[in-house]
Amino acid sequence: MEPHEQLLDWATQQGVQLNGIAPQRIPGRGIGLLATRAIKPEEIALEVPTRCLRSISTVPKAITRKLPNTITVHGLLAADLALDKTAKYDLWNAVCPSPDDLTSMPLVWPAELQALLPQAARELLSKQQAKFVRDWSAVSEAYPNLEETGYRYAWMLVNTRTFYYLNSKLEKRGKDDHMCLQPVADLFNHGDEGCNVSFDTHGFAIKALQPYAQGDEVKICYGRHSGDFLLVEYGFVMDDNRWDEVVLDDVVLPRLSWRQKQRLEEVGFLGKYILDRETVCYRTQVALRLLCCGIREWKRFVDGIDDGEASQGAVNKLLVEMLKQHKAKADEMVEEVGHLEIGAPEQRSALMNRWKQVRSLVGVHISSLEEAEAE
Ligand SMILES: C[S@@+](CC[C@H](N)C(=O)[O-])C[C@H]1O[C@@H](n2cnc3c(N)ncnc32)[C@H](O)[C@@H]1O
Incomplete structure (x- = not known):
């Protein structure tokens, strides 16, 4: 069985409900979610219960206590991913991109290439680098044996796979910290227009806003982002971007x-x-x-x-x-x-x-x- 098929079994046992979609490898886009039948607008394609989320609330206390409370939620989730030695998320981890898959992220490009990015991308990258340096400095001080490459990999996974999320713990924090990771939903690729993503105390629901034929890729819109933003934050260049x-x-x-x-x-x-x-x-x-x-x-x-x-x-x-x-x-x-x-x-x-x-x-x-x- 392919890792993404094993993930589905695991996620379904956890209460994740897929309705007319299934993951598949798509050339140039890693894994994506394809319609397994015709989907009508307003149909809920995916539901992920709150108990399946990886959020500030699921980071083990042993980690949060060791890190300064000023660390970003991004930095905290990345620390959790990098330090986790349990088997709990093995099947989820197995479908995540490998470090090699993330070489397209400008954060890991050689400096000579970074310097050749368009101005807007360079500015975004330098903010991202500064944020990473702050998070890594807090985490490396608390965990001197953790390697920077491993932490950077976890940090990039968080960067490219989180969803906007708010719970009582996050309310006290700024908007940049309102995030969580969720299995299966993190396999949706980005499009100019996509499904509606919403959450409440029960969990996330991803609803189709347009009809899909069997075999169509079902996408969500990560935001009305320019090409510079998509490249720096997600490591890809999209052919025809309405929001460029x-x-x-x-x-x-x-x-x-x-x-x-x-x-x-x-x-x-x-x-x-x-x-x-x-x-x-x-x-x-x-x-x-x-x-x-x-x-x-x-x-x-x-x-x-x-x-x-x-x-x-x-x-x-x-x-x-x-x-x-x-x-x-x-x-x-x-x-x-x-x-x-x-x-x-x-x-x-x-x-x-x-x-x-x-x-x-x-x-x-x-x-x-x-x-x-x-x-
Ligand atoms: C949330 S994940 C989506 C699932 C991902 N394709 C995977 O294999 O796990 C976001 C990442 O998917 C890829 N991606 C998303 N939308 C894309 C698109 N329209 N074209 C190419 N790559 C895309 C980028 O690598 C991005 O960082």
Whole structure:
């Protein structure tokens, strides 16, 4: 019997109920959950009782007492996973990705490759690294014999497999700590749109929101995440991501003078210039107008008195110029990564694919802005 089939037997004995779905290995996505029959919207595809969850409440007291109470729940769950020597979760552990499966996570890439990530991904990674360092420092002090690689592996499992969760113990903590692990539900892969995930005191219920034919993969949406976020937090690059976006700070900020940056700071619009699949954000419109308009006209736009119509042509022209600059950077990165030999092939290919996505998203906007200009 395959490990995921054994997991099902075990989970069913624990009270987990699968309704019309079963795990299967899917090329490029590890294990996922496929419909074993037609599923209608509103059907509950999976129920996981609270007693099956691994949460702050199930971490053995021997571990919680040894660690500072400031440690994140992420860090605590990872410590539990890394230190657990019981057989209780053997069948669950057996279906989890191996350390080799997690090499696509930028956290374990060589520093040279990490440095080549797009800016937004680099920023996310550096926050993640800082969080890991804090957790590891607390755990390694309490458990000097624990190896960092083993802890990092457990930490990445928690990073990629937890669900939003709240119970009386977690209420006292911040939102970032509201999490738990649950068997079988952690096999759902991510899609732009997915099933509804909810929980109450009895447990979790995953409900279909759309019809599925037999053999379709049933997914959940981990959140409306950009490609940079999916890569850093989950270690994959998704082909067609409706929620993708590109940060334009690298091309916008260098064009602004010190005074212009100060003005933008004063009105709360300095940085975080985003281009999504639909359009460029309002923050970018404000920053670009500062480069195109007189200061009075710019202020009227910021105050909402001027709709910006008169300056839109100049703003779009400047935007196209900046997008071309960003696309040229993406072209360069695709080329550069193609010649690299550092890191594992799947790491390089994830990095290259992310830059290709950036290039394509930016390219679509250049074409549509140029078409609009020509009309
Ligand atoms: C919660 S687990 C889902 C189950 C996982 N596939 C497994 O084999 O255990 C999350 C991980 O699944 C993979 N994953 C999820 N959605 C994906 C997708 N749309 N494309 C590729 N990989 C995906 C990523 O490796 C991610 O870190």
